[in-house]
Amino acid sequence: MVEIIAETAFSHEGDFNYLKEQIKSSHSAKADYIKFQVFLNSEEYFTDSHPSLNTISSFMFSEKQWLKAFLLAKEFGLKILVLPLNISSLVFCEKHSALIDIYEVHSVCFNEYMLLNYLSKINKKIVLGIGGRLPQEIYNAKKLLNKSDDDIILMYGFQSFPTDKNTINLLRINEINKKFNNKIGYADHSSFDCNYLDTLNTAAVSLGACYIEKHIVVEIGKKRTDYETALNSNFFKNMVLRLREIELILGNDDIYKLNEKEILYRNREKQIVSSKDIKIGDKLSLDNLTFKISQEKSDFEQIQFEDLIGSVAKFFIAKDNVIKSKYINKIND
Numbered sequence: 001m002v003e004i005i006a007e008t009a010f011s012h013e014g015d016f017n018y019l020k021e022q023i024k025s026s027h028s029a030k031a032d033y034i035k036f037q038v039f040l041n042s043e044e045y046f047t048d049s050h051p052s053l054n055t056i057s058s059f060m061f062s063e064k065q066w067l068k069a070f071l072l073a074k075e076f077g078l079k080i081l082v083l084p085l086n087i088s089s090l091v092f093c094e095k096h097s098a099l100i101d102i103y104e105v106h107s108v109c110f111n112e113y114m115l116l117n118y119l120s121k122i123n124k125k126i127v128l129g130i131g132g133r134l135p136q137e138i139y140n141a142k143k144l145l146n147k148s149d150d151d152i153i154l155m156y157g158f159q160s161f162p163t164d165k166n167t168i169n170l171l172r173i174n175e176i177n178k179k180f181n182n183k184i185g186y187a188d189h190s191s192f193d194c195n196y197l198d199t200l201n202t203a204a205v206s207l208g209a210c211y212i213e214k215h216i217v218v219e220i221g222k223k224r225t226d227y228e229t230a231l232n233s234n235f236f237k238n239m240v241l242r243l244r245e246i247e248l249i250l251g252n253d254d255i256y257k258l259n260e261k262e263i264l265y266r267n268r269e270k271q272i273v274s275s276k277d278i279k280i281g282d283k284l285s286l287d288n289l290t291f292k293i294s295q296e297k298s299d300f301e302q303i304q305f306e307d308l309i310g311s312v313a314k315f316f317i318a319k320d321n322v323i324k325s326k327y328i329n330k331i332n333d
Helices: 016-028 053-057 063-075 087-095 113-120 135-145 171-179 197-206 233-250 260-266 302-308
Strands: 003-007 033-036 079-082 102-105 125-129 152-156 183-187 209-215 271-274 289-292
Touching: 003 016, 003 183, 003 233, 016 033, 016 063, 016 233, 033 063, 063 079, 087 113, 102 113, 113 135, 125 135, 135 152, 152 171, 152 209, 171 183, 183 197, 197 209, 197 233, 209 233, 271 302, 289 302
Parallel strands: 003 033, 003 209, 033 079, 079 102, 102 125, 125 152, 152 183, 183 209
Antiparallel strands: 271 289
16 A cells, blocks of 8 residues: 655744644544654754754744644544654654654765664664765665664655755665665655646556655745745545556456456356267377357366366267366376
Protein backbone atom coordinates (compact mmCIF):
# COMPACT_ATOMS: atom_id res chain seq x y z
CA MET A 1 0.00 0.00 0.00
CA VAL A 2 1.24 3.49 -0.86
CA GLU A 3 1.59 5.65 2.25
CA ILE A 4 0.68 9.32 1.80
CA ILE A 5 2.42 12.06 3.76
CA ALA A 6 1.05 15.56 4.37
CA GLU A 7 4.00 17.93 4.84
CA THR A 8 3.31 21.00 7.02
CA ALA A 9 6.77 22.54 6.45
CA PHE A 10 7.03 26.17 7.63
CA SER A 11 3.70 27.23 6.14
CA HIS A 12 2.48 27.85 9.69
CA GLU A 13 4.98 30.75 9.98
CA GLY A 14 4.97 30.36 13.77
CA ASP A 15 1.15 30.51 14.09
CA PHE A 16 0.26 27.54 16.28
CA ASN A 17 -3.45 27.78 15.48
CA TYR A 18 -2.56 27.51 11.81
CA LEU A 19 -0.51 24.36 12.51
CA LYS A 20 -3.51 22.86 14.30
CA GLU A 21 -5.63 23.58 11.23
CA GLN A 22 -3.00 21.84 9.08
CA ILE A 23 -3.29 18.80 11.34
CA LYS A 24 -7.08 18.77 11.01
CA SER A 25 -6.79 19.27 7.24
CA SER A 26 -4.39 16.34 6.95
CA HIS A 27 -6.91 14.13 8.70
CA SER A 28 -9.76 15.36 6.49
CA ALA A 29 -7.61 14.79 3.41
CA LYS A 30 -7.12 11.12 4.38
CA ALA A 31 -3.33 11.37 4.67
CA ASP A 32 -1.59 8.48 6.43
CA TYR A 33 1.19 10.60 7.92
CA ILE A 34 1.65 14.20 8.94
CA LYS A 35 5.16 15.56 8.68
CA PHE A 36 6.52 18.17 11.10
CA GLN A 37 9.75 20.07 10.63
CA VAL A 38 10.69 20.30 14.29
CA PHE A 39 13.00 23.22 14.91
CA LEU A 40 14.41 24.30 18.26
CA ASN A 41 17.43 26.51 19.01
CA SER A 42 17.93 28.42 15.76
CA GLU A 43 21.45 29.48 16.78
CA GLU A 44 22.47 25.84 16.57
CA TYR A 45 21.26 25.77 12.96
CA PHE A 46 22.34 29.14 11.48
CA THR A 47 25.50 31.16 11.75
CA ASP A 48 24.99 34.46 13.59
CA SER A 49 25.26 36.46 10.37
CA HIS A 50 22.83 34.39 8.29
CA PRO A 51 20.06 36.59 6.83
CA SER A 52 17.33 34.00 7.53
CA LEU A 53 18.11 33.67 11.24
CA ASN A 54 15.60 36.23 12.50
CA THR A 55 12.81 35.16 10.15
CA ILE A 56 13.08 31.46 10.92
CA SER A 57 13.46 32.16 14.62
CA SER A 58 10.06 33.85 14.52
CA PHE A 59 8.56 30.65 13.05
CA MET A 60 9.65 28.46 15.97
CA PHE A 61 7.37 26.77 18.48
CA SER A 62 8.14 25.82 22.06
CA GLU A 63 8.62 22.23 23.18
CA LYS A 64 5.24 22.44 24.90
CA GLN A 65 3.56 23.48 21.66
CA TRP A 66 5.24 20.72 19.69
CA LEU A 67 4.06 18.14 22.19
CA LYS A 68 0.51 19.48 21.86
CA ALA A 69 0.83 19.17 18.08
CA PHE A 70 1.99 15.55 18.37
CA LEU A 71 -0.88 14.67 20.69
CA LEU A 72 -3.43 16.38 18.44
CA ALA A 73 -2.16 14.47 15.40
CA LYS A 74 -2.55 11.21 17.31
CA GLU A 75 -6.09 12.18 18.35
CA PHE A 76 -6.90 12.42 14.64
CA GLY A 77 -5.37 9.02 13.94
CA LEU A 78 -2.40 10.34 11.99
CA LYS A 79 1.00 8.71 12.02
CA ILE A 80 3.80 11.18 12.69
CA LEU A 81 6.94 11.76 10.66
CA VAL A 82 9.35 14.25 12.21
CA LEU A 83 12.13 16.13 10.47
CA PRO A 84 14.38 17.43 13.28
CA LEU A 85 16.64 20.11 11.84
CA ASN A 86 19.35 19.96 14.49
CA ILE A 87 20.50 17.97 17.52
CA SER A 88 18.41 19.98 19.99
CA SER A 89 15.29 19.20 17.97
CA LEU A 90 16.27 15.56 17.70
CA VAL A 91 16.84 15.23 21.47
CA PHE A 92 13.37 16.67 22.07
CA CYS A 93 11.79 14.29 19.58
CA GLU A 94 13.50 11.31 21.15
CA LYS A 95 11.92 12.19 24.51
CA HIS A 96 8.55 11.71 22.85
CA SER A 97 9.54 8.89 20.52
CA ALA A 98 6.53 6.81 21.57
CA LEU A 99 4.39 9.29 19.60
CA ILE A 100 6.67 9.29 16.56
CA ASP A 101 6.53 6.70 13.78
CA ILE A 102 9.32 7.80 11.43
CA TYR A 103 12.27 10.21 11.62
CA GLU A 104 13.63 11.98 8.56
CA VAL A 105 17.03 13.37 7.72
CA HIS A 106 16.73 16.68 5.87
CA SER A 107 18.86 17.13 2.78
CA VAL A 108 20.82 19.96 4.49
CA CYS A 109 21.83 17.48 7.23
CA PHE A 110 22.34 14.56 4.90
CA ASN A 111 25.84 13.58 5.99
CA GLU A 112 25.96 15.45 9.30
CA TYR A 113 27.92 12.95 11.35
CA MET A 114 26.59 13.85 14.82
CA LEU A 115 22.95 13.83 13.72
CA LEU A 116 23.19 10.51 11.89
CA ASN A 117 25.12 8.96 14.74
CA TYR A 118 22.40 10.04 17.19
CA LEU A 119 19.67 8.68 14.89
CA SER A 120 21.47 5.34 14.63
CA LYS A 121 20.65 4.74 18.30
CA ILE A 122 16.91 5.41 17.90
CA ASN A 123 14.85 2.31 17.13
CA LYS A 124 12.62 3.84 14.45
CA LYS A 125 12.43 3.89 10.67
CA ILE A 126 14.43 6.65 9.02
CA VAL A 127 13.68 8.59 5.83
CA LEU A 128 16.65 9.91 3.89
CA GLY A 129 15.75 12.86 1.65
CA ILE A 130 18.00 11.97 -1.29
CA GLY A 131 17.13 14.82 -3.65
CA GLY A 132 20.33 16.32 -5.02
CA ARG A 133 22.43 13.52 -3.53
CA LEU A 134 24.92 11.21 -5.26
CA PRO A 135 25.05 7.44 -4.72
CA GLN A 136 28.24 7.58 -2.65
CA GLU A 137 26.59 10.05 -0.27
CA ILE A 138 23.59 7.75 0.12
CA TYR A 139 25.87 4.80 0.85
CA ASN A 140 27.72 6.87 3.45
CA ALA A 141 24.53 8.04 5.19
CA LYS A 142 23.22 4.46 5.31
CA LYS A 143 26.51 3.30 6.77
CA LEU A 144 26.40 5.93 9.52
CA LEU A 145 22.78 5.12 10.36
CA ASN A 146 23.75 1.45 10.73
CA LYS A 147 20.21 0.17 10.22
CA SER A 148 18.71 -2.63 8.18
CA ASP A 149 17.48 -1.81 4.68
CA ASP A 150 13.92 -2.34 5.89
CA ASP A 151 14.34 0.53 8.35
CA ILE A 152 15.58 3.11 5.83
CA ILE A 153 13.34 4.80 3.26
CA LEU A 154 14.86 6.79 0.41
CA MET A 155 12.74 9.84 -0.47
CA TYR A 156 13.35 11.14 -3.97
CA GLY A 157 12.45 14.72 -4.91
CA PHE A 158 13.94 18.11 -4.23
CA GLN A 159 12.75 21.54 -3.17
CA SER A 160 12.53 23.86 -6.12
CA PHE A 161 9.34 25.88 -5.82
CA PRO A 162 7.67 24.94 -8.03
CA THR A 163 9.58 22.05 -9.59
CA ASP A 164 9.84 22.18 -13.39
CA LYS A 165 8.57 18.92 -14.90
CA ASN A 166 11.59 18.94 -17.21
CA THR A 167 13.93 18.54 -14.22
CA ILE A 168 12.05 15.91 -12.18
CA ASN A 169 13.70 12.87 -13.83
CA LEU A 170 11.43 10.24 -12.27
CA LEU A 171 13.34 7.46 -14.03
CA ARG A 172 15.94 7.94 -11.30
CA ILE A 173 13.50 6.13 -9.00
CA ASN A 174 14.05 3.07 -11.16
CA GLU A 175 17.82 3.40 -10.90
CA ILE A 176 17.65 3.96 -7.13
CA ASN A 177 15.62 0.76 -6.85
CA LYS A 178 18.35 -1.10 -8.72
CA LYS A 179 21.18 0.28 -6.57
CA PHE A 180 19.62 0.22 -3.12
CA ASN A 181 17.54 -2.41 -1.38
CA ASN A 182 15.30 0.15 0.32
CA LYS A 183 11.72 1.31 -0.05
CA ILE A 184 11.46 4.44 -2.17
CA GLY A 185 9.27 7.51 -1.77
CA TYR A 186 8.57 10.52 -3.95
CA ALA A 187 8.27 14.01 -2.44
CA ASP A 188 6.39 16.11 -4.96
CA HIS A 189 7.09 19.83 -5.23
CA SER A 190 5.13 20.65 -8.37
CA SER A 191 2.98 23.78 -8.37
CA PHE A 192 -0.35 23.68 -6.55
CA ASP A 193 -2.10 24.49 -9.84
CA CYS A 194 -0.13 22.23 -12.18
CA ASN A 195 -2.22 20.01 -14.45
CA TYR A 196 0.07 16.98 -14.39
CA LEU A 197 0.10 16.02 -10.68
CA ASP A 198 -1.86 12.82 -11.39
CA THR A 199 0.60 11.93 -14.12
CA LEU A 200 3.54 12.47 -11.76
CA ASN A 201 2.02 10.33 -9.03
CA THR A 202 1.04 7.59 -11.47
CA ALA A 203 4.57 7.48 -12.86
CA ALA A 204 6.20 7.56 -9.40
CA VAL A 205 4.04 4.74 -8.02
CA SER A 206 4.44 2.71 -11.22
CA LEU A 207 8.21 3.03 -10.88
CA GLY A 208 8.07 1.67 -7.34
CA ALA A 209 7.44 4.61 -4.97
CA CYS A 210 5.81 3.33 -1.76
CA TYR A 211 5.44 6.80 -0.21
CA ILE A 212 4.05 9.97 -1.76
CA GLU A 213 4.60 13.30 0.00
CA LYS A 214 2.88 16.61 -0.72
CA HIS A 215 2.73 19.93 1.15
CA ILE A 216 -0.58 20.88 2.77
CA VAL A 217 -1.94 24.34 3.63
CA VAL A 218 -5.25 25.68 4.89
CA GLU A 219 -5.98 27.86 1.83
CA ILE A 220 -4.62 26.84 -1.55
CA GLY A 221 -2.75 29.50 -3.51
CA LYS A 222 -2.65 32.04 -0.66
CA LYS A 223 0.83 33.49 -0.47
CA ARG A 224 2.82 32.36 2.56
CA THR A 225 5.94 30.27 3.22
CA ASP A 226 6.09 27.10 1.09
CA TYR A 227 2.66 27.76 -0.43
CA GLU A 228 3.81 27.33 -4.05
CA THR A 229 3.54 23.55 -4.01
CA ALA A 230 0.90 23.02 -1.32
CA LEU A 231 -2.67 21.75 -1.60
CA ASN A 232 -5.56 22.42 0.75
CA SER A 233 -7.62 19.63 2.29
CA ASN A 234 -10.07 19.21 -0.62
CA PHE A 235 -7.42 19.13 -3.34
CA PHE A 236 -5.20 16.89 -1.20
CA LYS A 237 -8.10 14.48 -0.62
CA ASN A 238 -8.77 14.31 -4.36
CA MET A 239 -5.10 13.48 -4.88
CA VAL A 240 -5.35 10.71 -2.27
CA LEU A 241 -8.45 9.22 -3.90
CA ARG A 242 -6.79 9.17 -7.31
CA LEU A 243 -3.71 7.54 -5.80
CA ARG A 244 -5.91 4.83 -4.32
CA GLU A 245 -7.38 4.27 -7.78
CA ILE A 246 -3.87 3.98 -9.20
CA GLU A 247 -3.08 1.35 -6.55
CA LEU A 248 -6.15 -0.67 -7.52
CA ILE A 249 -5.24 -0.49 -11.20
CA LEU A 250 -1.62 -1.50 -10.59
CA GLY A 251 -2.65 -4.39 -8.34
CA ASN A 252 0.21 -6.57 -7.09
CA ASP A 253 3.32 -7.99 -8.71
CA ASP A 254 2.71 -11.68 -7.86
CA ILE A 255 2.87 -13.23 -11.32
CA TYR A 256 2.26 -16.73 -9.89
CA LYS A 257 -1.20 -15.98 -8.49
CA LEU A 258 -4.27 -15.31 -10.65
CA ASN A 259 -7.34 -13.44 -9.48
CA GLU A 260 -10.87 -14.78 -9.93
CA LYS A 261 -11.47 -12.91 -13.20
CA GLU A 262 -8.18 -14.15 -14.65
CA ILE A 263 -9.03 -17.74 -13.68
CA LEU A 264 -12.42 -17.46 -15.38
CA TYR A 265 -10.75 -16.04 -18.50
CA ARG A 266 -8.11 -18.77 -18.45
CA ASN A 267 -10.76 -21.52 -18.14
CA ARG A 268 -12.09 -20.57 -21.57
CA GLU A 269 -9.04 -22.21 -23.11
CA LYS A 270 -9.16 -25.34 -25.23
CA GLN A 271 -9.09 -28.64 -23.31
CA ILE A 272 -7.12 -31.78 -24.05
CA VAL A 273 -9.61 -34.22 -25.63
CA SER A 274 -9.62 -37.46 -27.59
CA SER A 275 -9.64 -36.86 -31.34
CA LYS A 276 -11.03 -40.36 -31.94
CA ASP A 277 -12.27 -43.29 -29.90
CA ILE A 278 -9.49 -44.66 -27.68
CA LYS A 279 -9.66 -48.31 -26.67
CA ILE A 280 -8.49 -49.87 -23.40
CA GLY A 281 -4.74 -50.46 -23.68
CA ASP A 282 -4.19 -47.87 -26.43
CA LYS A 283 -1.38 -45.42 -25.91
CA LEU A 284 -2.15 -41.73 -26.02
CA SER A 285 -0.44 -40.09 -28.97
CA LEU A 286 -0.54 -37.19 -31.39
CA ASP A 287 -2.81 -39.39 -33.46
CA ASN A 288 -5.58 -39.64 -30.85
CA LEU A 289 -5.31 -36.44 -28.84
CA THR A 290 -6.20 -32.87 -29.76
CA PHE A 291 -7.29 -29.53 -28.29
CA LYS A 292 -10.93 -28.38 -28.39
CA ILE A 293 -13.22 -26.00 -26.57
CA SER A 294 -15.32 -28.05 -24.16
CA GLN A 295 -17.84 -27.36 -21.42
CA GLU A 296 -16.03 -29.95 -19.31
CA LYS A 297 -12.54 -29.35 -17.95
CA SER A 298 -9.67 -31.77 -18.39
CA ASP A 299 -7.59 -32.76 -15.38
CA PHE A 300 -4.53 -31.70 -17.38
CA GLU A 301 -3.38 -28.23 -18.37
CA GLN A 302 -2.34 -27.48 -21.94
CA ILE A 303 1.27 -27.28 -20.79
CA GLN A 304 1.07 -30.96 -19.68
CA PHE A 305 0.19 -32.25 -23.14
CA GLU A 306 3.62 -33.78 -23.84
CA ASP A 307 3.56 -35.55 -20.47
CA LEU A 308 0.45 -37.47 -21.57
CA ILE A 309 2.06 -38.92 -24.70
CA GLY A 310 2.67 -42.64 -24.15
CA SER A 311 0.18 -42.97 -21.29
CA VAL A 312 -2.10 -46.04 -21.50
CA ALA A 313 -5.91 -45.89 -21.47
CA LYS A 314 -7.48 -47.84 -18.58
CA PHE A 315 -11.00 -47.29 -19.92
CA PHE A 316 -12.65 -46.73 -23.26
CA ILE A 317 -12.52 -43.01 -24.08
CA ALA A 318 -15.03 -41.88 -26.66
CA LYS A 319 -14.18 -39.23 -29.25
CA ASP A 320 -14.31 -35.60 -27.91
CA ASN A 321 -14.12 -36.65 -24.26
CA VAL A 322 -11.80 -34.56 -22.14
CA ILE A 323 -8.88 -36.51 -20.72
CA LYS A 324 -9.25 -37.28 -17.01
CA SER A 325 -6.52 -38.72 -14.84
CA LYS A 326 -8.75 -41.67 -13.84
CA TYR A 327 -8.93 -42.78 -17.49
CA ILE A 328 -5.23 -43.45 -17.92
CA ASN A 329 -2.03 -44.83 -16.48
CA LYS A 330 0.58 -42.13 -17.02
CA ILE A 331 3.88 -43.36 -18.39
CA ASN A 332 5.80 -41.98 -15.39
CA ASP A 333 3.36 -43.26 -12.71
